[in-house]
Amino acid sequence: MNASIPAPDDRPLYRQLADQYRRAIDNGVLRPGDRMPSMRAFMQRHGVSLATATESYRTLERDALIDARPRAGYFVRARPTATLPAATEPDLAAAPGAAQFVGIHSAISAIVSKFQRYPDALNLGGATASPDLYPTDALQKAALRALRRRPTLLTAAGHDQGDPELRAIIARRALDAGIQIGADDVIMTHGGIEAVNLALRAVTQPGDTVAVESPCFFGLLQALESLGLRALEIPASPTTGLAIEALAFALQTHPDIKAVVVVPNLQNPLGSVMPDTHKARLVELCARAGIPLIEDDPYRELADAAQPPRSLKAWDADGTVIHCTSFNKTLAPGMRVGWINGGRWHPRIGMLKFAQSRHNEQLSQVVLAEFLETNAYERHLRRLRDRLRIQRERMAAAIAASFPDGTRFTPPGGGMFFWIELPREVSSSAFFAAALDEGIRVMPGTVFSNAGRFDHFIRLSCPSTDLDQADQAVRRLGRLAARLVAHARTP
Amino acid sequence: MNASIPAPDDRPLYRQLADQYRRAIDNGVLRPGDRMPSMRAFMQRHGVSLATATESYRTLERDALIDARPRAGYFVRARPTATLPAATEPDLAAAPGAAQFVGIHSAISAIVSKFQRYPDALNLGGATASPDLYPTDALQKAALRALRRRPTLLTAAGHDQGDPELRAIIARRALDAGIQIGADDVIMTHGGIEAVNLALRAVTQPGDTVAVESPCFFGLLQALESLGLRALEIPASPTTGLAIEALAFALQTHPDIKAVVVVPNLQNPLGSVMPDTHKARLVELCARAGIPLIEDDPYRELADAAQPPRSLKAWDADGTVIHCTSFNKTLAPGMRVGWINGGRWHPRIGMLKFAQSRHNEQLSQVVLAEFLETNAYERHLRRLRDRLRIQRERMAAAIAASFPDGTRFTPPGGGMFFWIELPREVSSSAFFAAALDEGIRVMPGTVFSNAGRFDHFIRLSCPSTDLDQADQAVRRLGRLAARLVAHARTP
Numbered sequence: 001m002n003a004s005i006p007a008p009d010d011r012p013l014y015r016q017l018a019d020q021y022r023r024a025i026d027n028g029v030l031r032p033g034d035r036m037p038s039m040r041a042f043m044q045r046h047g048v049s050l051a052t053a054t055e056s057y058r059t060l061e062r063d064a065l066i067d068a069r070p071r072a073g074y075f076v077r078a079r080p081t082a083t084l085p086a087a088t089e090p091d092l093a094a095a096p097g098a099a100q101f102v103g104i105h106s107a108i109s110a111i112v113s114k115f116q117r118y119p120d121a122l123n124l125g126g127a128t129a130s131p132d133l134y135p136t137d138a139l140q141k142a143a144l145r146a147l148r149r150r151p152t153l154l155t156a157a158g159h160d161q162g163d164p165e166l167r168a169i170i171a172r173r174a175l176d177a178g179i180q181i182g183a184d185d186v187i188m189t190h191g192g193i194e195a196v197n198l199a200l201r202a203v204t205q206p207g208d209t210v211a212v213e214s215p216c217f218f219g220l221l222q223a224l225e226s227l228g229l230r231a232l233e234i235p236a237s238p239t240t241g242l243a244i245e246a247l248a249f250a251l252q253t254h255p256d257i258k259a260v261v262v263v264p265n266l267q268n269p270l271g272s273v274m275p276d277t278h279k280a281r282l283v284e285l286c287a288r289a290g291i292p293l294i295e296d297d298p299y300r301e302l303a304d305a306a307q308p309p310r311s312l313k314a315w316d317a318d319g320t321v322i323h324c325t326s327f328n329k330t331l332a333p334g335m336r337v338g339w340i341n342g343g344r345w346h347p348r349i350g351m352l353k354f355a356q357s358r359h360n361e362q363l364s365q366v367v368l369a370e371f372l373e374t375n376a377y378e379r380h381l382r383r384l385r386d387r388l389r390i391q392r393e394r395m396a397a398a399i400a401a402s403f404p405d406g407t408r409f410t411p412p413g414g415g416m417f418f419w420i421e422l423p424r425e426v427s428s429s430a431f432f433a434a435a436l437d438e439g440i441r442v443m444p445g446t447v448f449s450n451a452g453r454f455d456h457f458i459r460l461s462c463p464s465t466d467l468d469q470a471d472q473a474v475r476r477l478g479r480l481a482a483r484l485v486a487h488a489r490t491p
Numbered sequence: 492m493n494a495s496i497p498a499p500d501d502r503p504l505y506r507q508l509a510d511q512y513r514r515a516i517d518n519g520v521l522r523p524g525d526r527m528p529s530m531r532a533f534m535q536r537h538g539v540s541l542a543t544a545t546e547s548y549r550t551l552e553r554d555a556l557i558d559a560r561p562r563a564g565y566f567v568r569a570r571p572t573a574t575l576p577a578a579t580e581p582d583l584a585a586a587p588g589a590a591q592f593v594g595i596h597s598a599i600s601a602i603v604s605k606f607q608r609y610p611d612a613l614n615l616g617g618a619t620a621s622p623d624l625y626p627t628d629a630l631q632k633a634a635l636r637a638l639r640r641r642p643t644l645l646t647a648a649g650h651d652q653g654d655p656e657l658r659a660i661i662a663r664r665a666l667d668a669g670i671q672i673g674a675d676d677v678i679m680t681h682g683g684i685e686a687v688n689l690a691l692r693a694v695t696q697p698g699d700t701v702a703v704e705s706p707c708f709f710g711l712l713q714a715l716e717s718l719g720l721r722a723l724e725i726p727a728s729p730t731t732g733l734a735i736e737a738l739a740f741a742l743q744t745h746p747d748i749k750a751v752v753v754v755p756n757l758q759n760p761l762g763s764v765m766p767d768t769h770k771a772r773l774v775e776l777c778a779r780a781g782i783p784l785i786e787d788d789p790y791r792e793l794a795d796a797a798q799p800p801r802s803l804k805a806w807d808a809d810g811t812v813i814h815c816t817s818f819n820k821t822l823a824p825g826m827r828v829g830w831i832n833g834g835r836w837h838p839r840i841g842m843l844k845f846a847q848s849r850h851n852e853q854l855s856q857v858v859l860a861e862f863l864e865t866n867a868y869e870r871h872l873r874r875l876r877d878r879l880r881i882q883r884e885r886m887a888a889a890i891a892a893s894f895p896d897g898t899r900f901t902p903p904g905g906g907m908f909f910w911i912e913l914p915r916e917v918s919s920s921a922f923f924a925a926a927l928d929e930g931i932r933v934m935p936g937t938v939f940s941n942a943g944r945f946d947h948f949i950r951l952s953c954p955s956t957d958l959d960q961a962d963q964a965v966r967r968l969g970r971l972a973a974r975l976v977a978h979a980r981t982p
Binding site (some may be wrong): 109136332 | 619631642649688696824827845848
């Protein structure tokens with residue numbers, strides 16, 4: 001960068017220097033991942049004392065512009081929010097809407113059929129990471145080993161609740177999420193979605209009302225629809241997830257709520273993580289009201305934090321929480337391995353699972369058991385988190401640089417989703433269709449609500465390890481949004 | 492055998508000779524599979540003409556005691572019915588019972604927990620063939636090939652409705668069952684049981700009544716129970732399956748029937764196969780009443796007939812029949828691959844399947860596609876049918892030889908089940924418990940009805956390719972039944 005000293009002004013020197021570096025970062029002269037000068041080089045270049053240099057770096061660090069890395073120095077952080085305000089927080093003063101039977105499937109089918117007419121479109125609308133971020137080779141080798149060691153894996157029937165060895169390993173690992181269970185408290189399921197379906201079937205009857213986050217994963221809305229349930233949408237914050245006090249109020253005003261479904265960690269689509277105090281309060285609230293709390297937690301291990309967040313189940317003292325999760329998002333979308341702990345309803349869920357689909361296939365369970373037992377899973381997770389973070393930072397920068405004024409979003413602390421609030425003039429349905437014409441799949445916000453909300457939101461996911469391709473796609477979307485705004489404003 | 496000429500009586504010589512051989516077979520002097528003397532040796536041994544020899548053999552053949560095998564001569568047939576009368580036909584004059592909510596799960600759980608307390612017991616209570624009758628090596632090799640060829644099978648998400656190539660092959664093969672469909676009319680499911688569950692969910696609401704065969708597969712009763720449905724039991728014949736006229740009457744008297752579930756081929760537990768005329772009449776009956784007919788057809792390809800029986804779907808002109816089947820019984824209990832054609836309800840079933848558990852795992856679908864495409868499946872089926880037939884003949888002979896008077900059963904024309912009517916004095920619950928003490932698992936008849944029927948029936952399956960072991964186990968069961976009869980008759 002240019003090392004000339006800025007024109008003197010009446011602010012302290014350390015702040016003037018920090019501002020100079022801030023502009024360099026904002027202009028792209030310094031880019032995310034670039035190394036900052038060493039402290040000694042900084043002092044020499046600007047002719048300042050160690051105290052001033054230190055204070056400049058502290059200022060930049062406090063403003064989340066640079067990061068210290070132990071024994072490596074300071075580096076420019078990605079800073080997507082630099083030019084975009086955070087997503088709007090929900091209006092909690094508004095009265096909750098009425099619980100409604102869900103009718104979302106036909107809208108989703110329409111989107112899926114439109115996707116299928118553009119098979120070559122770049123997929124920013126999916127809910128899994130790029131296939132090359134999953135450990136294909138290692139899983140393939142593990143499967144080959146498992147098949148050679150246990151030739152009857154395909155022909156012999158398996159254990160009703162799932163492979164006992166795998167369930168024991170899962171129970172041990174659940175301690176990381178703050179969950180204390182044994183192997184018999186785990187039932188393997190066909191992905192997390194079967195787990196959530198079984199949980200809903202265990203505690204509701206058709207016609208019942210279920211409280212869900214708004215926005216929420218459209219797969220949950222489809223499950224509610226297919227089970228003949230009503231959804232009551234409770235606002236959720238882009239940063240802290242479900243608004244607990246809004247739920248507390250709804251529980252008072254809607255005595256017919258029979259279950260609450262929450263994605264506590266890296267919520268889909270928000271990317272929010274509930275703070276521990278909220279988690280504790282939510283579990284307590286449901287326990288006191290005697291209402292089952294269904295926790296869908298497939299993204300927890302994709303959080304950036306050194307210590308991954310805990311599951312709601314960690315705060316569960318009396319079996320109120322039904323914990324559902326899977327390895328579909330973290331390890332292998334093709335393996336369809338999930339599991340459930342049913343809390344107080346565990347025996348009933350075991351009955352429903354047996355009656356509905358019997359046991360899971362054995363092979364993928366044996367492969368998974370080996371993966372978990374040898375720490376290969378942990379190694380993979382670290383790599384996956386790093387690569388997703390790099391993708392997110394790059395995409396966030398492209399969004400901030402290219403989307404029009406009025407766009408807002410809060411960068412998530414992990415996972416693969418961006419929940420983007422477009423300017424009010426832009427309908428996500430129109431945006432979705434126009435993006436497909438540009439060869440890009442995005443998910444319109446309307447499918448994340450049964451109550452017609454989020455028409456000016458879209459969900460983008462990190463789809464590709466080709467960062468330049470994703471970057472260009474996002475910039476095309478940004479220009480598209482700008483055109484739609486301009487069009488709407490044309491008299 | 493002893494070749495002395497019997498004392499003269501006033502019956503024709505050919506009949507006297509035939510009776511002599513009949514006694515030798517009944518006494519076990521000639522055993523199933525033994526070769527009969529050649530025609531020339533018979534003439535010489537008994538000093539009779541070719542006409543008399545021929546007539547003797549025709550008599551034995553007509554009585555199903557011996558079989559001609561082209562270019563090999565005559566052989567003694569297994570003849571299980573020789574000393575046991577056929578199973579009792581249901582009383583169709585009795586009025587149908589009331590439809591009842593199903594409550595069978597706790598009884599089945601009790602049986603399963605008792606089984607688990609005897610892990611080393613010989614399993615004559617299962618519903619799959621012996622593991623060594625399934626093509627373990629060939630499937631293992633196919634899986635290894637598939638994994639090497641397509642390394643992303645575990646990590647990439649699959650197609651919503653199942654692997655397109657497999658569905659195309661299944662659609663072509665369905666012609667054998669008389670079913671004309673395309674690949675898009677097939678949805679892959681987690682075994683046949685998920686297919687039946689989806690069918691029931693598509694056409695019923697909790698509280699509805701479903702007509703089922705009596706006796707029927709207890710897994711169906713568990714599915715009804717888990718879905719909050721009522722069962723109306725329609726009598727079924729041990730030879731021809733569902734009693735159509737009883738169903739016709741029930742449809743008139745029970746207007747609340749919302750679905751009919753039938754296993755048309757090798758019904759579990761009866762082993763019955765519906766004649767074509769019955770199948771046609773059943774489909775017509777349901778079509779005219781506008782009631783969905785759910786066909787569960789996993790055993791069809793295990794029938795002994797040169798031409799396997801057709802599915803009910805073959806007679807379906809207007810989408811009344813929902814066809815469910817699987818490869819769990821015929822190919823690989825561990826693969827959990829089934830499929831469904833939903834008739835008029837196909838789109839709704841596709842929605843339910845997606846909402847409930849997404850797509851099946853890819854690997855087993857790819858393995859299955861290869862197996863079906865190369866005729867390896869047909870070769871395996873021929874071998875499986877032959878070996879099951881030999882097992883059944885041996886077991887049938889042991890049952891006939893060892894069970895007490897008053898025992899009845901009809902040997903099935905395929906598959907792996909024996910539905911045995913014990914003497915009235917013997918309760919199958921007591922028999923079940925006593926058999927476990929003897930180290931043998933059997934299925935008590937009570938779990939095949941929600942209406943408390945079949946307490947003096949048991950279902951035995953062919954569990955082992957060790958014929959002597961199975962033979963001895965059946966004889967132990969026969970002596971046990973005799974003891975229970977004697978005990979009941981003791982004043």
